[in-house]
Amino acid sequence: MRHSGALRESDIDQALREIRISLLEADVALDVAKKFITDIKEKAIGQNVIKSVSPTQMVVKIVHDALVELLGTSTPINVSTSKPYKIILVGLQGTGKTTSAAKLANYFATKQNKKILLASTDISRPAAVEQLNILANKIKGADFFRAEDCVIDCSKIAKYALREAISLKSDILILDTAGRLHVDEVKMEEIQSICKTISPNQVLLVADIMTGQEAFNVAKKFSEAVPVSGIILTRADGDARGGVALSMRAVTGCEIKFLGTGEHLDEIVVFDPVRIADRLLGRGDIISLVEKAQENFSQNELEKEAKRLQDGTFTFDDFAKQMEKMSKLGGLKGIVKLLPQSNQIEKVLDQSGVSDNIMARNIAIIRSMTKKERCNYKLLNGKRRKRIATGSGVSVQEVNRLIKQYEGILNMVKKMKSKGFIRNLISMIQGK
Numbered sequence: 128m129r130h131s132g133a134l135r136e137s138d139i140d141q142a143l144r145e146i147r148i149s150l151l152e153a154d155v156a157l158d159v160a161k162k163f164i165t166d167i168k169e170k171a172i173g174q175n176v177i178k179s180v181s182p183t184q185m186v187v188k189i190v191h192d193a194l195v196e197l198l199g200t201s202t203p204i205n206v207s208t209s210k211p212y213k214i215i216l217v218g219l220q221g222t223g224k225t226t227s228a229a230k231l232a233n234y235f236a237t238k239q240n241k242k243i244l245l246a247s248t249d250i251s252r253p254a255a256v257e258q259l260n261i262l263a264n265k266i267k268g269a270d271f272f273r274a275e276d277c278v279i280d281c282s283k284i285a286k287y288a289l290r291e292a293i294s295l296k297s298d299i300l301i302l303d304t305a306g307r308l309h310v311d312e313v314k315m316e317e318i319q320s321i322c323k324t325i326s327p328n329q330v331l332l333v334a335d336i337m338t339g340q341e342a343f344n345v346a347k348k349f350s351e352a353v354p355v356s357g358i359i360l361t362r363a364d365g366d367a368r369g370g371v372a373l374s375m376r377a378v379t380g381c382e383i384k385f386l387g388t389g390e391h392l393d394e395i396v397v398f399d400p401v402r403i404a405d406r407l408l409g410r411g412d413i414i415s416l417v418e419k420a421q422e423n424f425s426q427n428e429l430e431k432e433a434k435r436l437q438d439g440t441f442t443f444d445d446f447a448k449q450m451e452k453m454s455k456l457g458g459l460k461g462i463v464k465l466l467p468q469s470n471q472i473e474k475v476l477d478q479s480g481v482s483d484n485i486m487a488r489n490i491a492i493i494r495s496m497t498k499k500e501r502c503n504y505k506l507l508n509g510k511r512r513k514r515i516a517t518g519s520g521v522s523v524q525e526v527n528r529l530i531k532q533y534e535g536i537l538n539m540v541k542k543m544k545s546k547g548f549i550r551n552l553i554s555m556i557q558g559k
């Protein structure tokens with residue numbers, strides 16, 4: 128895809144094949160992925176390629192934007208429309224319903240100063256009710272309702288909980304329900320009868336983002352049986368890429384309202400489609416990296432530097448300058464966050480001990496060199512190295528290591544003459 132101008136069908140086919148694989152790898156259901164690819168193809172053909180990005184990146188951006196559109200925005204839940212505002216959480220066992228019930232309570236209590244009543248109809252497991260009670264106790268502004276032991280009918284519990292919410296003048300009633308390990312075992316009639324009894328304002332389906340392909344089935348069964356109005360995706364803090372989000376959204380047509388991002392009460396965020404689209408594509412935000420880089424490196428300077436690199440006249444001064452620019456881009460971690468598979472790269476970075484601290488130290492070492500030394504590293508004999516080490520307050524080994532790194536870059540540059548500057552930079556960060 129080297130040519131510029133409008134996108135051709137052949138460009139798009141190639142890119143879309145890769146994107147389809149990305150989506151499937153990210154656990155998007157096959158039907159959903161297929162339909163998406165067909166739609167996107169129509170949108171992409173003939174679109175003009177912006178000069179500063181490659182056609183491939185352009186396709187990625189079109190796909191990205193379409194994914195964001197498909198994932199949909201998240202209309203905030205307006206709890207002021209009814210008092211009490213009734214929310215029911217449904218979903219399989221272990222997906223995070225009870226935790227999410229408490230997180231929601233905490234969210235509305237702290238962010239909107241609401242008074243909440245929490246209750247559970249998961250009476251088959253006494254520990255489940257107790258779990259919610261314990262969580263409720265931690266939340267200022269939340270009360271907990273426990274039905275008498277003799278009440279074993281779920282819709283009755285719901286009814287009594289509602290009555291309690293009214294008498295306590297609670298703004299919101301959040302009802303946690305029983306789940307099952309498999310969707311075919313879920314007692315949909317139970318949830319239906321609860322819904323009939325209290326007419327909830329929201330029925331939120333809680334799903335674990337790691338569910339994988341099964342998500343499609345879960346979303347289908349639940350939305351066919353009960354009036355699901357929105358989705359909470361939990362474990363968004365894990366490694367799963369988030370295909371579940373697309374399947375859930377496509378099957379139910381419901382908005383994804385919140386993401387659970389950890390085990391703690393405050394680890395819930397309003398759903399952000401951009402974040403999930405990035406994960407689905409597994410490419411990080413390449414375009415924003417390009418944009419950010421362009422802001423920090425003027426074209427002229429960039430070309431000059433690239434030429435110096437290629438000529439082998441890349442001095443320690445240039446090296447220091449580059450490291451400074453890198454910190455302007457947000458430091459190593461900042462850059463890495465924008466890259467695909469940033470999780471893995473971050474891990475490698477942590478293990479290798481390369482850090483922004485080391486960059487700062489390296490700059491200090493370079494500043495302790497004389498001008499001559501900075502231009503000709505071959506002058507750096509043992510005596511000079513020792514002086515530099517003392518001057519910058521580091522050990523001689525550290526000076527040696529920096530010099531070695533610098534030599535490495537010179538060698539690498541020779542090998543990479545033809546490739547783009549950004550890629551050089553990235554490889555440098557990755558230590559390749």
Ligand code: GDP
Pocket residue numbers: 218219220221222223224225226227306360361362363364365386387388389390
């Ligand atoms: P339930 O059976 O659907 O009620 O699920 P629980 O609320 O009991 O949650 C099951 C487990 O998942 C618990 O250990 C929670 O701490 C954990 N969990 C819930 N939500 C999240 C989340 O967003 N991220 C992570 N990492 N763990 C979560």
Ligand code: MG
Pocket residue numbers: 221224225226249255303
């Ligand atoms: Mg539970």
